[in-house]
Amino acid sequence: MSAAAASRRRRIAPAGRAATAGFARKLLRMRRLRESMLGGQFFSDPAWDILLDLYVRTSSGGTVSASGLGLSSMVPSTTALRWISAMVDAGLLVRDPDPNDGRRALIGFGPGAEESLEILLTRAMAELGAGTMGKG
Numbered sequence: 006m007s008a009a010a011a012s013r014r015r016r017i018a019p020a021g022r023a024a025t026a027g028f029a030r031k032l033l034r035m036r037r038l039r040e041s042m043l044g045g046q047f048f049s050d051p052a053w054d055i056l057l058d059l060y061v062r063t064s065s066g067g068t069v070s071a072s073g074l075g076l077s078s079m080v081p082s083t084t085a086l087r088w089i090s091a092m093v094d095a096g097l098l099v100r101d102p103d104p105n106d107g108r109r110a111l112i113g114f115g116p117g118a119e120e121s122l123e124i125l126l127t128r129a130m131a132e133l134g135a136g137t138m139g140k141g
Contacts, residue, residue, distance in 0.1 A: 025126040026064035029057045033077075040079070051078035051088045056097070059112060060122055071100065071110045 033054065040048055058077035062069045075085030089112060092098040096115040103109035114122075 029061045051080045054078040
């Protein structure tokens with residue numbers, strides 16, 4: 006991360022995990038509404054859906070499997086798994102074996118990715134005045 010980017014990150018105080026997770030839930034609901042009203046074939050963004058869903062699900066301390074994240078992206082499972090692998094390769098996500106089920110992989114955020122997403126959501130909330138829009 007550049008010095009300028011690190012400086013910008015320090016100036017933004019995160020809104021708090023509950024608020025940003027609620028906002029992420031709203032974004033996911035809006036994406037589903039947009040798809041239902043205008044057609045999903047025009048608005049596919051599986052990487053964003055995966056990141057938002059992981060953020061929401063881990064906000065309550067839960068673990069998330071690769072297959073579970075794949076369902077949230079609204080694309081075929083093979084496509085979702087390719088996106089997850091690409092984000093693992095890029096360092097946004099990490100994949101660990103499930104200690105309770107050797108067939109499953111658990112997905113988490115890579116170093117700094119969760120914090121970056123929280124700052125992004127905080128900024129988006131501020132831009133949109135989302136703090137006054139009610140609870141997620």
